[in-house]
Amino acid sequence: MVLASKPATPSILERHDATWQDYLTICNHPTLDWQKISFYQGWLWVSMGKEGPEHASVSDLMTAIFFAWAFLHPDVPLQSYGRCLIEYPETHACAPDLVLYKGENIPRYQAGEPRRIDLRFQRPPDLVGEIADTTLSLDLDEQKQLYASLGIPEYWVIDVKGRRVFAFALAEDGRYRAIAQSQVLAGLPIALLEQTLERLANETNTAAANWLLQQLQCQA
Incomplete structure (x- = not known):
């Protein structure tokens, strides 16, 4: 799965038509180092940025x-x-x-x-x-x-x-x-x-x- 990136903030991935399986793909990815993640009603938001x-x-x-x-x-x-x-x-x-x-x-x-x-x-x-x-x-x-x-x-x-x-x-x-x-x-x-x-x-x-x-x- 490929998520669309916001142009101004490439470390932020956001999608509004995602599925639970899309969320699991990101959440359980063996090498993807996400820092924050949210899923609700098809909205998937992931931050790759560091604190x-x-x-x-x-x-x-x-x-x-x-x-x-x-x-x-x-x-x-x-x-x-x-x-x-x-x-x-x-x-x-x-x-x-x-x-x-x-x-x-x-x-x-x-x-x-x-x-x-x-x-x-x-x-x-x-x-x-x-x-x-x-x-x-x-x-x-x-x-x-x-x-x-x-x-x-x-x-x-x-x-x-x-x-x-x-x-x-x-x-x-x-x-x-x-x-x-x-x-x-x-x-x-x-x-x-x-x-x-x-x-x-x-x-x-x-x-x-x-x-x-x-x-x-x-x-x-």
């Missing part, structure tokens, strides 16, 4: 924020599976930058199983997120539709260049609605996430995460 320093820094910061919240809520089980491949065979596939499970029935890998989360047998994550360094419009459109269709309760899009966080919660009609405070990580205002992002201009991501932890401790 840049800003993307990596922000991604690690968001994961550190999960750990900061967990430190203040030791009785709440949390598991981060960032960038893990998630599938509902024949219809959905994705590898979100951020994947967070909260509470009970968190997927656990068993030896001999495929190295992915199969939603036929495991529940969806409670929160997923995308670090939008060069993919902001896609993350607010196609990826947003994909995650809503999987019934994932909360979705974050982190705009690396704009230092913004777009946060959404799944409404009863199956669509995402913007929120000002995380519903999965109770007590975490989205504005505080944005303030933490802004600190990356002059600080390390570990220092920024420590600052956020201090703010949450003051709120407690």
